[in-house]
Amino acid sequence: MALLQIxxxxxxxxxxxxxxxxxxxxxxxxSLVAAVRSGEAQTLAxxxxxxxxxxxxxxxxxxxxxxxxxxxxxxxxxxxTISSIKRLMGRGVEDLRLLGSELPYRFAATDSAxxxxxxxxGNVTPVEISxxxxxxxxxxxxxxxxxxxxxxxxxxxxxxxxAQRQATKDAANLAGLNVFRLLNEPTAAAIAYGLDKSADGxxxxxxxxxxxFDISILRLNKGLFEVMGTGGDSALGGDxxxxxxxxxxxxQAGITQPDASLxxxxxxxxxxxxxxxxLHERADIEVSSIGWQGELDRHTFKQLVDPLIxxxxxxxxxxxxxxxxxxxxxxxxxxxxxxxxxxxxRQLVGEFFGREPLVDIDPDRVVAIGxxxxxxxxxxxxxxEEILLLDxxxxxxxxxxxxxxxxxxxxxxxxxxxxxxxxxxTFKDGQSAMAVHVVQGERDLVADCRSLARFELRGxxxxxxxxxxxxxxxxxxxxxxxxxxAEEQTQHVKARIEVKPSYGLSDNEIADxxxxxxxxxxxxxxxxxxxEQQVEAERVIEAxxxxxxxxxxxxLDNEERQQIDAALQQLQLLADGDDAAAIExxxxxxxxxxxxxxxxxxxxxxxxAMAGHNIHEFEAPEK
Amino acid sequence: xxxxxxxxxxxxxxxxxxVIDIQKIRQRYRDLQRVVHxxxxxxATEHEQRLAMQGSVYINEAFETLKDPLLRAQYLLRLxxxxxDPDTETTTDTGFLMExxxxxxxxxxxxxxxxPMDAASHFMDRVSTMFNRLISSMAIDFExxxxxxxxxxxxxxxxxxxxxxxxTEAEIVEARLEEEML
Numbered sequence: 001m002a003l004l005q006i007x008x009x010x011x012x013x014x015x016x017x018x019x020x021x022x023x024x025x026x027x028x029x030x031s032l033v034a035a036v037r038s039g040e041a042q043t044l045a046x047x048x049x050x051x052x053x054x055x056x057x058x059x060x061x062x063x064x065x066x067x068x069x070x071x072x073x074x075x076x077x078x079x080x081t082i083s084s085i086k087r088l089m090g091r092g093v094e095d096l097r098l099l100g101s102e103l104p105y106r107f108a109a110t111d112s113a114x115x116x117x118x119x120x121x122g123n124v125t126p127v128e129i130s131x132x133x134x135x136x137x138x139x140x141x142x143x144x145x146x147x148x149x150x151x152x153x154x155x156x157x158x159x160x161x162x163a164q165r166q167a168t169k170d171a172a173n174l175a176g177l178n179v180f181r182l183l184n185e186p187t188a189a190a191i192a193y194g195l196d197k198s199a200d201g202x203x204x205x206x207x208x209x210x211x212x213f214d215i216s217i218l219r220l221n222k223g224l225f226e227v228m229g230t231g232g233d234s235a236l237g238g239d240x241x242x243x244x245x246x247x248x249x250x251x252q253a254g255i256t257q258p259d260a261s262l263x264x265x266x267x268x269x270x271x272x273x274x275x276x277x278x279l280h281e282r283a284d285i286e287v288s289s290i291g292w293q294g295e296l297d298r299h300t301f302k303q304l305v306d307p308l309i310x311x312x313x314x315x316x317x318x319x320x321x322x323x324x325x326x327x328x329x330x331x332x333x334x335x336x337x338x339x340x341x342x343x344x345x346r347q348l349v350g351e352f353f354g355r356e357p358l359v360d361i362d363p364d365r366v367v368a369i370g371x372x373x374x375x376x377x378x379x380x381x382x383x384x385e386e387i388l389l390l391d392x393x394x395x396x397x398x399x400x401x402x403x404x405x406x407x408x409x410x411x412x413x414x415x416x417x418x419x420x421x422x423x424x425x426t427f428k429d430g431q432s433a434m435a436v437h438v439v440q441g442e443r444d445l446v447a448d449c450r451s452l453a454r455f456e457l458r459g460x461x462x463x464x465x466x467x468x469x470x471x472x473x474x475x476x477x478x479x480x481x482x483x484x485x486a487e488e489q490t491q492h493v494k495a496r497i498e499v500k501p502s503y504g505l506s507d508n509e510i511a512d513x514x515x516x517x518x519x520x521x522x523x524x525x526x527x528x529x530x531x532e533q534q535v536e537a538e539r540v541i542e543a544x545x546x547x548x549x550x551x552x553x554x555x556l557d558n559e560e561r562q563q564i565d566a567a568l569q570q571l572q573l574l575a576d577g578d579d580a581a582a583i584e585x586x587x588x589x590x591x592x593x594x595x596x597x598x599x600x601x602x603x604x605x606x607x608x609a610m611a612g613h614n615i616h617e618f619e620a621p622e623k
Numbered sequence: 624x625x626x627x628x629x630x631x632x633x634x635x636x637x638x639x640x641x642v643i644d645i646q647k648i649r650q651r652y653r654d655l656q657r658v659v660h661x662x663x664x665x666x667a668t669e670h671e672q673r674l675a676m677q678g679s680v681y682i683n684e685a686f687e688t689l690k691d692p693l694l695r696a697q698y699l700l701r702l703x704x705x706x707x708d709p710d711t712e713t714t715t716d717t718g719f720l721m722e723x724x725x726x727x728x729x730x731x732x733x734x735x736x737x738x739p740m741d742a743a744s745h746f747m748d749r750v751s752t753m754f755n756r757l758i759s760s761m762a763i764d765f766e767x768x769x770x771x772x773x774x775x776x777x778x779x780x781x782x783x784x785x786x787x788x789x790x791t792e793a794e795i796v797e798a799r800l801e802e803e804m805l
Binding site: 150151180181221222224314317318321377378379380386388389390414415416417418419475477478539543591595598599602605606608609610 | 636649651653654655656657658659660661662665666668670671674675676678679680683684686687794798801802
């Protein structure tokens with residue numbers, strides 16, 4: 001219970017307690033962790049001084065290894081070395097076929113909706129594999145900061161659907177991290193830049209990674225980040241540049257049917273050519289295995305990649321239109337993602353927006369840095385901070401109606417958190433159940449959208465067809481995660497169902513993984529639980545005491561004050577003992593006895609926020 | 624907690640009416656979200672987080688409604704007791720409906736024009752002008768909102784719905800043209 005957070009900016013008179021927090025960029029190719037230290041957000045290096053952690057996990061005979069060392073295992077032991085796992089997050093077993101032949105792993109037969117990869121250390125899910133990467137980053141942060149993290153912000157691509165977001169959060173929880181917030185990558189980049197320049201206006205974030213492209217339009221106004229629209233292409237990135245170059249080599253060298261090994265080799269060659277051309281006018285090519293030599297100059301390179309870059313420009317134009325702004329209104333263009341290092345990309349993006357794109361912050365690190373800034377704010381370390389983020393839903397949410405059509409309930413680009421309801425009725429006389437199928441996407445047909453969840457609403461009172469009124473409510477929280485509720489209105493029969501994504505892990509599966517990951521003795525687990533509860537109790541007591549000191553006199557009468565003080569003392573007693581369950585109950589009891597005070601404080605802060613305005617200010621004509 | 628019984632205008636500290644000051648609304652939105660948004664309650668109890676979520680959802684909904692000329696008009700009609708369901712309302716102004724048919728036909732011809740992008744852009748400008756004309760004539764209807772004025776406003780809202788839909792369809796045509804140009 002952080003009553004501290006309610007304090008008005010600048011008024012926090014409580015003793016300042018710094019909470020350790022970090023921002024994590026969990027990437028397809030590389031991952032990073034960053035934190036605010038001495039007022040500055042910076043990415044954290046490992047003992048070798050490396051900031052980028054290759055997102056590769058190797059399951060070896062001697063244990064699980066992550067990063068650079070795991071990457072070296074890839075050639076020796078490809079089946080037990082997992083890379084690019086981000087592509088599988090939130091994906092179902094059926095999706096694997098679509099992702100197709102690129103996946104060199106063996107998948108286990110399973111009843112679960114979630115795919116499991118066979119390794120020599122057992123079958124593992126994408127969530128568990130990601131958790132291994134997160135654990136390494138967590139450890140790196142805790143060593144660098146000198147203590148346990150109170151929470152983290154983990155970034156996700158803006159286009160990530162509900163199942164992919166949920167899987168990311170599950171992975172963080174499995175790694176033992178407290179997730180303050182999932183944050184969209186382009187928004188994180190905007191924070192990294194916005195803070196430095198505090199430039200009010202409308203900004204475009206152009207994020208071209210290895211396999212994906214994201215464009216976001218944001219309005220920044222006195223610390224308020226309002227995402228106005230997002231767009232992109234989840235299958236377009238720097239890897240496609242390499243493909244085009246590789247194809248060009250195949251054509252030039254007159255290769256008829258390249259085998260898989262030559263393909264891989266050509267892709268590597270293509271990548272290094274691309275990198276050479278960022279600095280030089282031309283690049284020499286040598287494909288030793290077939291004894292071919294050649295040269296690629298920037299002019300030819302342009303012809304190869306321009307169609308791809310133009311695709312991103314079309315997406316930019318569409319995003320601008322979706323946000324209702326013109327190119328001239330864009331103040332700045334921020335470049336994110338390794339592929340924005342290609343000079344031709346910078347040039348064409350600059351031409352389209354009519355201004356030089358911002359490249360001051362390393363495009364590989366900018367997302368983690370922004371996440372670290374946000375984590376520091378959410379932890380409550382900057383009570384005076386004015387920054388507030390208002391993000392949007394990247395994809396429309398709806399349900400299936402008659403004929404396999406989608407009825408949109410929350411359109412894309414709606415500011416979150418949001419709740420929207422829609423009423424439906426029965427189709428047959430006496431119908432007592434109704435199937436609800438939740439989908440996400442922009443297409444009219446259910447078959448073309450992503451299926452998120454299915455559930456059945458039962459116990460509808462028998463009525464003639466069309467008489468029942470079933471209200472389906474969609475709620476998307478600040479993490480962009482969806483929950484759905486359905487209830488019958490006319491007879492006040494409530495049947496609520498919390499929806500778990502079809503491709504997500506069930507709570508039981510997560511609990512099993514947690515148990516498996518804790519290879520400690522029983523006592524260790526118990527001790528850990530006790531410590532956790534004691535720390536939590538201390539936090540609650542401290543926050544409440546500070547709040548009471550600040551406004552207890554104004555907001556509470558004597559009797560109320562005594563009641564709270566008694567509950568406070570009770571918890572203090574419990575916290576000094578060694579019964580974790582009792583402490584947990586005590587925290588709950590204290591929180592319950594304070595509910596009315598919490599509401600009063602929130603009211604009071606809303607009242608203060610509204611003070612100083614009067615109705616007459618608002619009577620000026622539009623524009 | 625946030626008083627959810629307040630109407631959107633009260634919540635934003637404004638008098639009920641069609642004319643708004645978007646700068647002020649934006650400022651008030653910021654002030655409200657800054658104290659209510661769930662980001663301020665990351666370490667808080669579930670109870671507080673729920674309140675913050677509800678409040679933040681309501682403020683978002685209010686902001687969305689107040690800043691959008693069509694949603695604002697629909698909301699005002701409902702506030703003044705007009706039972707307005709956007710899905711079933713339709714105009715009976717035959718002159719207007721004829722014009723809509725002609726516009727639709729024109730839209731379907733755009734891809735075959737000499738310069739289709741230019742034609743699409745001009746078309747959208749025209750639709751926007753018609754829409755904006757309705758917006759500027761709407762303010763007066765809500766100044767003295769008697770039954771007669773409200774019905775006048777209602778008819779304008781119906782027409783705005785037509786025009787908005789037409790504009791959206793024109794946007795789709797334009798997007799398709801852009802993709803073909805690749």
